[in-house]
Amino acid sequence: GAGGKGVWGKLGSELVEADVDMNDPNYDSDSLDNGDIELKTIIPEMSDEEIQKDTEPIVLEYFEHGDTAEAALAFDELNCGTKRYLIVVFAVEIAMEHKPSHREMTSVLISDLYGRIVTQKDIARAFEGLLKNLPDLVLDTPDAATVLGNFIARAVADDCLPPKFVQICKDKVTCDHARQALSRADTLLSMKHGLVRLDNVWGVGGGLRPVKYLTRQMTLLLQEYLSSGDLQEATRCLLDLEVPHFHHELVYEAVVMTIEAINGHTEELMCKLLKSLYAAIIITPDMMERGFLRVYEDMPDICLDVPLAYTVLERFVERCQKGGFVTDEVIKKMPSRGRKRFVSEGDGGRIKSHDFV
Template structure:
């Protein structure tokens, strides 16, 4: 049956209206408006009004629960990874006992950092650099802090033994530092029992220590005597070994300690048993020891012995004092023997690199500065100094510039020479001084 044009037109209108209705409903579904099939606004199919959520409220920060004043969260300092405005302090959050994860046993817990115990294989590897660095800086407090950070456990008795073993192969100043370290660590990091156990092990291992350090028995005996004097070993420590020692080296060490303690009762200062090495000694003591060294050299004439004694002073930064004292000794001497021997010694120490270029230069410059005062007591000081400087340059251990800085005696012979020029004569070359002297004459 054929449809009339009118019917077709009405069907097209209805289809177009339905399409418009579906499009409008999908766009405005959140506005609470819905249309029935006839296009009129009405309630939902069940007679209820659907929830409204206008687009204008999508970005609204007001609370949808009906609480709050509608202010932005965190005072406007919100955002991902932000805890609030700068300077805000949060109170401790109270524990909720109704929380399913609440555990009453954890409420009063105290958390501490647990340091694992130091393994035996890492003991020497860890402590050796600490002791060696201590030989450089000499700060016992730093060593105590480093050892306190380690969990030594039962291996704490190995600390004195390791320190003494390293000191046996070091200098006398390092042995003095080791004795001080043991005295300062006892009571803080070590106990007296740890010190006693450590010296017991040292006495048992002396046969092996002698292979590397032949004088180990005497040195260990001195360490024991010093430890008894510092009260980190009991006075009855030596009595416990009487008649019980079979090792020759251990017996020698104990005998050495007993002799030193007996001498200490007679007035020997055991607390200064090793001496004070390096720059820790007072300047007056270093000057006195250098003067004695030079006097002994003038009596013996042994260059190597003088070199050894100068090395044992362990003050390479103070060798300019040795050069100064040597030259002053030449100026104050009356014969040529001292002149030649001191010249020979300085050349020997220069060739063996004991005295550096800087130390040699500083020693000569100090003499140049003090020559005016020395000349008061030694009238021929300028003449002797000029000869000694010329010989030193000929020997090759001072440069031409240092030779030319030597004050000229011709300026001093002039009565009209101003006193002000005497103070700067050490800074003017000899050739310039000679010209000035000739002009003033």
């Protein structure tokens, strides 16, 4: 017989494949050796610290090349799992410590990652987290609340966040910084044609801005500097414009403003500013020279409005020469009073010394 309980069973029964009971406590899926089983490598979900560590180089490289598709491919390789929202959190935190043009790039990146790497829920969760983190963020970025408000408004304008997001968060937050950020976003979104204007919430990047706009910003920068005497703030404003190729305009505006002021205090402040920017290699010798030479070319017109223009110019150039930031070429080419050309026809091409009558 086949035997009963506790015996070996019928002879040859060990050769017959037994039915597998998956509910059996002794069931071991690894022991199955048939074609229906496929083994896959399971990579554990990354920790918050690992995501932050891997996100930073991707974002910084993106700031260099500006290719959102390349950044998306890099993010796709990260095993973030349910923590994909952290990509947005860390990208915004990095952008806060960078220039307005980088913040613009980050807004574009978030928009391009939406639907591919992150969902609307991920983006909403990210901004909710950032609102909670504001007390810490303002320690490194004092205007973090305003910056975050801009990011939220832009995300709504780009359809990455629902319009009701701002109001929902307003009802939940208790932190003053978070309220400030949401109030900023609400104000931007409430403006007439707000959604359209938010395309430029960070300003147009660097050299893409119109020349008139840049000239106006430099004039305002100089006026503010003359009022406050704050060198550091003036330097920051100039760097924020991100137009090193246009710094000759600042030199030009500074010299013209000095001539029009006919004021020793203004001459002293402007000389101090130009010297500081020159010493920090923010304004290069070439830009400095171009700025002064442009003033020289316009002197016949300037002196129509300012009769003492040549006298003030001579005094200012001599002050700048003592400051050590104008070249001999700039000094040699300084025009004489009432002369549009710098070289007299009858002196054999010799550069005239600056003779002021």
